[in-house]
Amino acid sequence: MEPRQAPGRPTDVYFFATCVIDQFYPEAGLDAIRLLEREGVTVHFPADQTCCGQPAYTSGFHAEARQVARRQLDLFPEPWPVVVPSGSCAGMMKHHYPSFFAGEPEARKQAEALSGRIYEFTEFLVHVLGYEPKDASGPTKVVLHTSCSARREMGAHVTGRALLDKLDGVTVAQQDHEAECCGFGGTFALRHPEISAAMVRDKVAALKATGAEKVVSADCGCLMNILGHAAWQDRQEGRRQLSLPGEHIASFLLKRTGGSR
Amino acid sequence: MSRQPLHYIPTTGFRERSKAVVEDDFLQKSFRGAMDFLMAKRAAQFPDGNEFESLRRLGEQIRRNSLDKLPALLTQLEANLVRNGIQVHWAETPEEANRIILAICEKHGAKRMVKGKSMVSEEIEFNHAAEAAGVEAIETDMGEYILQLAGEKPSHIIMPAIHKTKAQIARLFEEKIPGVAYTEDVDALIQIGRRVLRQKFLEADIGLSGVNFAVAETGTLCLVENEGNGRLSTTVPKVHVAITGIEKVIEKLEHVPPLLSLLTRSATGQNITTYFNIISRPRQPGEKDGPEEVHLVLLDNGRTQPFADEELRQTLQCIRCGACMNHCPVYTHIGGHAYGTTYPGPIGEIISPHLLGLEATAALPSASSLCGACGDVCPVNIPIPDLLVRLRTEVYSEPCPDARLKGQGAGYSPWMTAIWRAWAAIYGHPALYRVYSWLASRLNWLTPARQAGWTSVRTPLTPAPRRLRDLLKEKR
CATH class of the missing domain: 3.40.50 (Rossmann fold)
Known part of the structure; x- marks a missing residue:
């Protein structure tokens, strides 16, 4: 996989938490946001976010998945990176959204534009922020x-x-x-x-x-x-x-x- | 031996069969060991990821090209085979294929057949039809021979007897082959099998084989094997019948080397197999060996269904290397018999619904965690996980009268559909989601302690008392 670099170090990012983190592992989401903020990035949490649609997509219920996925497309109006603390949800938004909306020109355009801005959390830390953690704890x-x-x-x-x-x-x-x-x-x-x-x-x-x-x-x-x-x-x-x-x-x-x- | 009843495995009952295997520690260890071995052998053949990637792109393009021109190439193949003196037969169904082969046997008064390894002959259950017609059909691939003695079906398309242990084979030989004493010495076992089979080759009136690649421009049949039994089956008896699926055609002879390299390296981790047979025509006047008559049976058996769909057509790119099963964690845990289909593992999950219909295979498209290991190693780049997802949409959607896939809607459940519609209604409306998730977190003490399927081996899934959006509000 080719590392992607965002143009310059972003000052603002969107955070797409995923439904699992919002409901089951909120501390993980909070810690990811704290870490990004500590690195000087302003984190925006779109309040209307729910789920990327992957559960229904992989289960074969595509009309239902599309209904949910479509609602996520409008959440990120600014050209900021979208950080997702889950690889499979990031993969859904980055790789599957564009073809998923192949039949809807408007949604497809949005999905394609969004796709290039999706970053998995660790990918973002390493390749975009160039994050160098300094260990402060014991072995x-x-x-x-x-x-x-x-x-x-x-x-x-x-x-x-x-x-x-x-x-x-x-x-x-x-x-x-x-x-x-x-x-x-x-x-x-x-x-x-x-x-x-x-x-x-x-x-x-x-x-x-x-x-x-x-x-x-x-x-x-x-x-x-x-x-x-x-x-x-x-x-x-x-x-x-x-x-x-x-x-x-x-x-x-x-x-x-x-x-x- | 041909009187042995074959054990048929019904395609239904997938869950019960897989459950029995995952609870069997011995089988778990033995499958794991076998798959680790095969994965390591393949990995050693592709040390350079870039080389693999470029070779498989080429393999993919060759197979796509063949499929895009399939009708024309089949016509060309037939014309060139006939020109070479090879007789061509078309079979739409397994029954038709069996009738054609048995009619050839009858014409020659052939009662004794030697068979090279052929998964298509398994697909049409030829041995059963032969038995009913009084033709003794002997499997000559060592693994297939073992299974025929045991009355079992292959559990892997390349290593058919991979589920059998040395001790089981030793007992089987002792019991079924007259005058054989119990031995677990592998070389000795192979020699015992070979002695029996040598005699069968000499006595056979007819040979049957599969085909790995059928070359349209030259009318050539290619057969890949390691034991020499393929060469003997196709050259010693007076008549040779080859059988293959219509998708096995490729356009040019120059397409063979890359596909062959991908096949042997992916399948058994070999640079090249011990034997590679190129069959061009029957014995010519003055030639010392070879069959006097060669036939090719081209089988459809449902293959035209995926062919008609641009996405599903990719299923037919398969060159039957078996790498997807070797790398599949589901296959590693349940083995090949659990699937109940001729082709097990990931390729079986995407091809069987077309051969058998989705009613008989409704459990298969979902029997994958979609981890993607199969797609990663596929030598012709079949997007197996995507095709599994597509088949899921076909299985679970409401039955529709003009459906293109046989058995579409076989897994339809109004209840399941209602659950997903409710899910979409909640997650598709942020305000509803906020209410729902708020209730789920505040009332998390109401979460059931038993959650179907989940809590049999896991602690219950319980929403956190505060959602991330609540924690963020508190933080600010």
Whole structure:
């Protein structure tokens, strides 16, 4: 994947939080915004944002997905970059929106213009801001999980890793079958629960086998799945403490580098 | 042996079969080990990502070109094959294909057939038809031979017996081949199989094979294999019948090398296979070997359905390397038999609905997390995840009388559709979304502890007590 540079260092960005972060992982979104602000960027949160439409799109309900996606097209009138703290949602908006609106000339034009401004969070930090985190905490070992669409559509495994590698106290563990899907896949987990369960079982085992203190990811969909399974295992086995804690990479970076101020 | 009943796997029951496999620790380990091995072999063949990318673009263009000109190329292929003395037959259905092959057997009084590996012959269930007609059809590919002894179907298109262990094969040989003692020595097992098969080659009246590429401009059939059984099946018996799908045609002989390179490197991680057969014509006067008669059966069996649709046509680019299954985490976890189709894995999920109809395959398009590993390794760049999404729209949409796909709407559920419409109504109206998400967060203690499909192995999904938009308001 070719790194993209925005023309000059932007002073303002839009933040598209995603429905999962807005409702399930709000701290991750807040930490991403704090980090951007600490780097001197003014962050705009369009209040009318809801969801990129991906859940319905991948489930095969395209009229419904389009109805939701169309509402997001009007949210970003200024020519600022749009930062998305989730690779799969960013991939949806960047790669699928233009062809998704192929039949509607006006929407298509908007989608194409928007597509070029979509940045996955870690991609934005590395390639646009040239962010150089200064580690302010003690030694720790973490493991990085990158979602499949973030990896394939946004190259986020490279940028996520680059950010972690800049933290002096952080050792990044290498898990077995790193690029293998965690088994989430949106409604796949619900339509084929047994297969999804086997996939997340293997993923959690590979992550735990590294001995890392936590899993860090730029995708909350995968985190819901991975952390949900790890916590379920803990419950099954009567453990009080989480055997595999985890958090969004934004929260991890913010904490490691001294918090919001 | 030909009296052995074959085990048919129904296409329904996907969920039950996959569940049984994922709960079997032994199978989990064995599939994982086999796929790791195949992935590593392929990776070693493509150390240079740019080389792979440019070669596969070329492969993609060759296959697209062939499909864009398909009717003309098939006409040209037929004319050139006939000119070379190869007889051409067209079959629309599996039944028709079986009738054609068995009529050739009958004409020659052929009762003993040796078969090179052919997935199309699996697709038409030829062995079953042959058995009913009193023709002994022996599989001569070692993996296929093992499965025929066991009465099973292939679980992989390249490595058909990949689900079988050494010990299982040792027991099978001991039980089914007279005078064979139990041994787990792989070389010894192969030798045992070969001795049986050598005799079958010598006795056979007719040989059947598949085709990897059918070249239109020269009327040439290309066959890729490793065991030499393909060469024997196509040269030793007096009659050779090849069978293939209509999409296997390519325009020019010069298109073969790039496709061959992509195929062998992607499939088995080989630079080149041990055998590459170029079949141009029957035995000519004065020649010492080769069949006296060569036939080609060209099968449609539903292929014209994706051909008629610009997007779905890409399905037919496939050169059957099997790399998509080797890299698929779903296939790795459930194996090939769970799919219940001749072609398993990602390619099976996108081709089977056309061969069998969406009623019989309704569970398959959704049996993917859309992780994209299949599309990444596909040597002819088939956008498998996009085609899966397209097929999902066809499965779940309301049945429509003039639908172009057989079985469209097979998975339609008014209830499911209503849920998505409600979702779209909420997420498509920011004000409604604000109310809904506010309620979900404030009433998060009402979230059910049991969530269908999710909580069987995960803690419940519970909305946070404050949404991001609430936290932002508090922050400012």
